[in-house]
Each structure stands twice: as C-alpha cells, then as structure tokens.
Amino acid sequence: MILIAIRRHVHYLALLTIGTTALLLLDACQSVSTEPVVSGYDYQPLEKGNFWIYEVTEQQFSLNGSVATQTYQLREILTSSYTDSPNGAPIGTTTFRLERYRRSNDSQAWQPxxxxxxxxxxxxxxxxxxxxxxVKLIFPLIDQFQWNGNAFNTSGEDLYQLKNTNKPFTVLxxxxxxxxxxxxxxxxTLVSQDKRVEIYARGVGLIYKEKVQLQFCSSTPSCVGKAQIxxxxxxxxxxxxxGK
Structure with missing residues (x-):
C-alpha cells in the first residue's frame, strides 16, 4: 500500500509503506504543482460597486390585437453585501444586494x-x-451540463443547459x-413559444438576455400553425x- 500525504506550498512528508517495511522520506524544498481548476466564477464578478447598464427592447402582445413596443435602459449595481444564511444557504455565505434602476433614455434621471x-x-x-x-450558473462551467434552475423555489423543474462555453459573442x-x-x-409548438436565453462574459457578467413567451392562435383551424400571436x-x- 502506498500512502502519500502532500501539503501545498509547505514542506511535505511522504510515507511509503511496502508490506511491513516503512521508509520515511523527507523533502524540505521540493514544491508540488497543484494548478487549481478554473472555476468560472469570473463569469459573474461579485464585488461592491460593480454596475451594468442595459438597453432593453420589449414588445407586449394583447388579445385585442394591439402591440405595445417600448425601449428603455436598466442600471444594476451591487450596493452592499452581508454574510448570512439566506433561504437555507450555508452559514457564512456572502450575499450581495443588487439594486435596479430604470429610465427611458439618456436625458432622464434614473428611477428606482x-x-x-x-x-x-x-x-x-x-x-x-x-x-x-x-440557479443561474453552476461552477465550474461544463459545456452541455444541465441543472434545475428552480431547485430553490416551488415552481417545478425547469432544466437549464450550458452551451457555447468560452465562445465569442458580440453585443451592440x-x-x-x-x-x-x-x-x-x-x-x-403550434400553439406556443417559450425561449429564454442568458449569455455571460468572462470578467463582465450578464451581457445578453432574450425572453420570448408567446401564445399562438388556436381557436380556429385556419389559424393553427400560422404563428399568429x-x-x-x-x-x-x-x-x-x-464598470465600478
């Protein structure tokens, strides 16, 4: 049996036991290569003062046939943090407060x-x-990995899947x-569409989000399959x- 005990960045002892004979080896200088696995945490930097400004384009479709289109801006900022155990999180978890502000365009003041x-x-x-x-992300980032985004709520299972890891993407x-x-x-399907996608960038955080939830006409045979909203x-x- 071979038992090797190693401690990073310090001296280490290797105890090699073969049968009933034990040989003690001491090396006070040799370093051990323990390159850490890249976690991917930097795909969502969490630090007080970090902010993100987004442009949003939105269309709301109503049963009466009207379509309300609007564009606006959102500003999200991490204003504070605390160490606690919110919603069953382990003791010692650091939670960040994320404040969101909104305005119609550059000429207006931000409103909570x-x-x-x-x-x-x-x-x-x-x-x-x-x-x-x-659950927005699972670390480390593994392409094609799936998880239940609703694991911490009561809305029922909703499987998320990670794709295109470490791939380039252009926004604006x-x-x-x-x-x-x-x-x-x-x-x-013939009667509905549900598309929800989020894209995160290394060292930045969320850079793109798409939400399309539509119900198509199914009241008459003539409209089924025509993608009539x-x-x-x-x-x-x-x-x-x-920035920050």
Whole structure:
C-alpha cells in the first residue's frame, strides 16, 4: 500500500509503506504543482460597486390585437453585501444586494425599479427576485451540463443547459471573446413559444438576455400553425456599459 500525504506550498512528508517495511522520506524544498481548476466564477464578478447598464427592447402582445413596443435602459449595481444564511444557504455565505434602476433614455434621471440579491453557494450562482431564487450558473462551467434552475423555489423543474462555453459573442458592436450561453428554455409548438436565453462574459457578467413567451392562435383551424400571436412578450436585453 502506498500512502502519500502532500501539503501545498509547505514542506511535505511522504510515507511509503511496502508490506511491513516503512521508509520515511523527507523533502524540505521540493514544491508540488497543484494548478487549481478554473472555476468560472469570473463569469459573474461579485464585488461592491460593480454596475451594468442595459438597453432593453420589449414588445407586449394583447388579445385585442394591439402591440405595445417600448425601449428603455436598466442600471444594476451591487450596493452592499452581508454574510448570512439566506433561504437555507450555508452559514457564512456572502450575499450581495443588487439594486435596479430604470429610465427611458439618456436625458432622464434614473428611477428606482426593484431590489434583488445574488450569491454563490455550493458552486451555484443563485439570484433571488421577488422572493424566488433561481440557479443561474453552476461552477465550474461544463459545456452541455444541465441543472434545475428552480431547485430553490416551488415552481417545478425547469432544466437549464450550458452551451457555447468560452465562445465569442458580440453585443451592440462590442465583442466579448469568452462567453457562456445558458439556454433556460427553447420550446416551440403550434400553439406556443417559450425561449429564454442568458449569455455571460468572462470578467463582465450578464451581457445578453432574450425572453420570448408567446401564445399562438388556436381557436380556429385556419389559424393553427400560422404563428399568429394571441398574446405574450418579446424582450431583448443588451449590455451597453459596465464598470465600478
């Protein structure tokens, strides 16, 4: 039996036992290569003062046939943090307060919109909005990996899948060389469409978000399969700037 005990960055002892003969080897200088596995935490930097400004384009479809289109800006900023155990998180978890502000265009002042929180717990990036928690990412980032985004709420299983890890993506003419795409849902039938996608960039965070949830006409045979929208939403969120 061979038993090797190693401690990083310090001297180590190797105890080699063969049969009933033990040989003690001492090496006070040799270093051990223990290159850490890249975690991917930098795909969502969490530090007080970090902010992101997004441009949002949104279409709301109503049953009466009207379509309300609007564009606006969102500003998200990590304003504070605390160490606690929110919603069953392990003791010692650092949770960040994420404040969101909204305005129609550059000429207007930012107005408070909402408050949420974000944390990393057990290698999971968890964001809590309206008292409902979602698992946004799982670390380390493994392409094609699937997980239940609703693991910490009661909405039922919703499988997310990681795709295009470390691939480039361009938003508003700005290239991001390393990104990861999370497909939360991408279903389309004759009567509905549900597409939810988020893209994160290394060293930046969320850079793109797409939400398309539509109900198509199915009341008469003539409209089935024609993608005629009864009601729903199309929403595209694109990163405009970020910093601290």
């Amino acid at each position: 919109d909402s408050v949420s929180s974000i944390r990393v717990t057990d290698n999971q990036l968890i964001k809590t909005e309206n008292n409902r928690s979602y 003419s700005k290239p991001f060389p390393e990104t990861a795409t999370i497909v939360q849902q991408n279903d389309s 009864d009601y729903g939403i199309r929403q595209y969120t694109r990163l405009r700037s970020y």
